[in-house]
Amino acid sequence: MLQQDISKHIEALIFSSVQSISIQEINLALNSVLQEEYTETYILECIMMIEEKYKQDEFAIELVNLNNGYQFLTKKDFHETVNQLQLHRSKKKLSQAAMETLAIIAYRQPITKLEIEQIRGVNSDYSVQRLLEKELISMEGKAETPGRPILYRTSSLFMDYFGLNHLNQLPQLKDIAKDENAVGENIE
Structure with missing residues (x-):
């Protein structure tokens, strides 16, 4: 052929x-x-x-x-034209809690729900479930800790959605931390 x-x-x-x-x-x-x-x-x-x-x-x-x-x-x-269509169609956006949960998973994967909740300080059942439904995260297996909790990680759809080839393309936390969020004096 x-x-x-x-x-x-x-x-x-x-x-x-x-x-x-x-x-x-x-x-x-x-x-x-x-x-x-x-x-x-x-x-x-x-x-x-x-x-x-x-x-x-x-x-x-x-x-x-x-x-x-x-x-x-x-x-x-x-992009702007298509973005307008997406804005009109997207009635079910991710909540702030789901975005926080997704960010924690992206930077700390593989991670258990308990570890996510320890970082966020609140129950994350609903956020994790929504992210699983939207296929932005997936279950990777079970941790080798007591109770064998499920491990979560970002999915291929997450990589496609955010236009990433590798996780190391995520912004580094030091690059997005703002000085106004710092506590105390900055002494150099």
Whole structure:
């Protein structure tokens, strides 16, 4: 099959995927349907062809490498327009408590609910449940402590939603701490 035809299959796979799709997942799907094995290098060449195609001004979307995979996203010039639609549609936003819980999980993962509650100082049952429902976090297993509590971590959807490839791309706490939140004098 011609590389251009393979690229169309790959383009369809990326377009239809809700989350970023890896080269390995693309290869599995191609192999299942086309009954042919493709190298990662070949698939990457096809992806680069697709990427170049969508760099043209006539398209409002672009192909982006996210979370060790590929996904179609709106180009930055159209973010405000799409954001307006999302604002109108999003009736169930995350509460402040859920955002705090998500931040704690992101920075301290894997973490138990008890540890989250110790940091926040309040019960976090509802927040953890909402984050699980929205698939922003997932259960990783059980801690090796008495009672074997469930461990939570951020999910692939979290990585896609926040446009991250790696957790080390999260802002460092020292970068977002404000001096006005400090207690006492700053002596250097």
